[in-house]
Amino acid sequence: xxxxxxxxxxxxxxxxxxxxxxxxxxxxxxxxxxxxxxxxxxxxxxxxxxxxxxxxxxxxxxxxxxxxxxxxxxxxxxxxxxxxxxxxxxxxxxxxxxxxxxxxxxxxxxxxxxxxxxxxxxxxxxxxxxxxxxxxxxxxxxxxxxxxxxxxxxxxxxxxxxxxxxxxxxxxxxxxxxxxxxxxxxxxxxxxxxxxxxxxxxxxxxxxxxxxxxxxxxx
Amino acid sequence: xxxxxxxxxxxxxxxxxxxxxxxxxxxxxxxxxxxxxxxxxxxxxxxxxxxxxxxxxxxxxxxxxxxxxxxxxxxxxxxxxxxxxxxxxxxxxxxxxxxxxxxxxxxxxxxxxxxxxxxxxxxxxxxxxxxxxxxxxxxxxxxxxxxxxxxxxxxxxxxxxxxxxxxxxxxxxxxxxxxxxxxxxxxxxxxxxxxxxxxxxxxxxxxxxxxxxxxxxxx
DNA sequence: ACAAGTCGGTTGTTTTTACAACGGAAAGAG
DNA sequence: CTCTTTCCGTTGTAAAAACAACCGACTTGT
Numbered sequence: 001x002x003x004x005x006x007x008x009x010x011x012x013x014x015x016x017x018x019x020x021x022x023x024x025x026x027x028x029x030x031x032x033x034x035x036x037x038x039x040x041x042x043x044x045x046x047x048x049x050x051x052x053x054x055x056x057x058x059x060x061x062x063x064x065x066x067x068x069x070x071x072x073x074x075x076x077x078x079x080x081x082x083x084x085x086x087x088x089x090x091x092x093x094x095x096x097x098x099x100x101x102x103x104x105x106x107x108x109x110x111x112x113x114x115x116x117x118x119x120x121x122x123x124x125x126x127x128x129x130x131x132x133x134x135x136x137x138x139x140x141x142x143x144x145x146x147x148x149x150x151x152x153x154x155x156x157x158x159x160x161x162x163x164x165x166x167x168x169x170x171x172x173x174x175x176x177x178x179x180x181x182x183x184x185x186x187x188x189x190x191x192x193x194x195x196x197x198x199x200x201x202x203x204x205x206x207x208x209x210x211x212x213x214x215x216x217x218x219x
Numbered sequence: 220x221x222x223x224x225x226x227x228x229x230x231x232x233x234x235x236x237x238x239x240x241x242x243x244x245x246x247x248x249x250x251x252x253x254x255x256x257x258x259x260x261x262x263x264x265x266x267x268x269x270x271x272x273x274x275x276x277x278x279x280x281x282x283x284x285x286x287x288x289x290x291x292x293x294x295x296x297x298x299x300x301x302x303x304x305x306x307x308x309x310x311x312x313x314x315x316x317x318x319x320x321x322x323x324x325x326x327x328x329x330x331x332x333x334x335x336x337x338x339x340x341x342x343x344x345x346x347x348x349x350x351x352x353x354x355x356x357x358x359x360x361x362x363x364x365x366x367x368x369x370x371x372x373x374x375x376x377x378x379x380x381x382x383x384x385x386x387x388x389x390x391x392x393x394x395x396x397x398x399x400x401x402x403x404x405x406x407x408x409x410x411x412x413x414x415x416x417x418x419x420x421x422x423x424x425x426x427x428x429x430x431x432x433x434x435x436x437x438x
Numbered sequence: 439a440c441a442a443g444t445c446g447g448t449t450g451t452t453t454t455t456a457c458a459a460c461g462g463a464a465a466g467a468g
Numbered sequence: 469c470t471c472t473t474t475c476c477g478t479t480g481t482a483a484a485a486a487c488a489a490c491c492g493a494c495t496t497g498t
Contacts, residue, residue: 141305401477447492
């Protein structure tokens, strides 16, 4: 497990904690290392989680099968990312997705109760980890709500307006750049790329905005 | 503030904490009570939050204006609900929405740093509050991810399949009930009610499922 | 320099959705 | 019981999106 401490140091969870401290916290946090061969399941649909996990090597797919067995990929996790933190609440019930190793991978499990209960002894940095975790989930939450707001528009135009308005506010300027190319933006908003491209151009022709590549300006 | 302790006792945040303990924790958590007349703003777009808040009386709207000033209602908060917890991370930036009192309301603010840092002295129940908060946002996170998955389908049918498959899995049965009527389900999935109703009937005619009111059965 | 690949815009067709309007069944109120 | 309201299915039409296919501009690698 020691060899992965440098990876852990760069995670949100351990932000601001030194390598030595991480090393001494591992047992306190109930850390366990598991490795998976390509194709093996890290989690299966129906399991109950009690651990927050960090992928320290490899990469994973989150996938789901619907009632009739049609599979879809919901996301992927790459090294340094945390996952499972949304399923650890006692009331959250069974996991609905599978998590599968796309290549040989290594995962560290942290018992959630050990993580969020600061030990009275030692562990000077435990409170910082709790804080990091809390803010990480909180921030993830915010992003999800925002994305949900963008996606709740009924038309492509509504979604674009919602997203671009937000980005303009966030960057506090009518001129701003977005971190997506067209395909990525379309995926983010769950719309068809060409239809979206079309809609953007219509909006430009109507004088609502201008753009060039990922640089936008609104009027 | 004391008069609202019974309300606080019923919140997620203080689940399992007695009224006496809540009373003695209030100062430790940096609690402040603010009241608002109908129409007043609790938060304004552009503010930075450092508090987790609980609405203890009245009800609030979350609303947003797009770049050209078109207002939309994103949600509402009723007594006992917690809000603002998604915006307290240092990196989360300015609030993008307004929160407005729909009737005379009372809100209790808790400083987030005081909440998530268990005080070394007293406060036997502080650790429980941290745990409650952590699980509350974790669970909210899970629900958001799930809803996002349902909404990322391109067609009404895809959204329905995603939602109903999930519900079937969750209730572990091909027969299950949903907690929505048609209009609520349509709103949840961000589609038109009549179009959705239509699609459900098509799926029924194709032999994929049966339903009656909010009772479903899948084949 | 050339080939291959990526990216973004455009167009036309088909499918799907939103929207509006209506009607019947059921539930609830007076 | 009757009136009103709510819920849900149905239909038709107009609007919008998905989809597929194509093109030109740029990049990248060889």
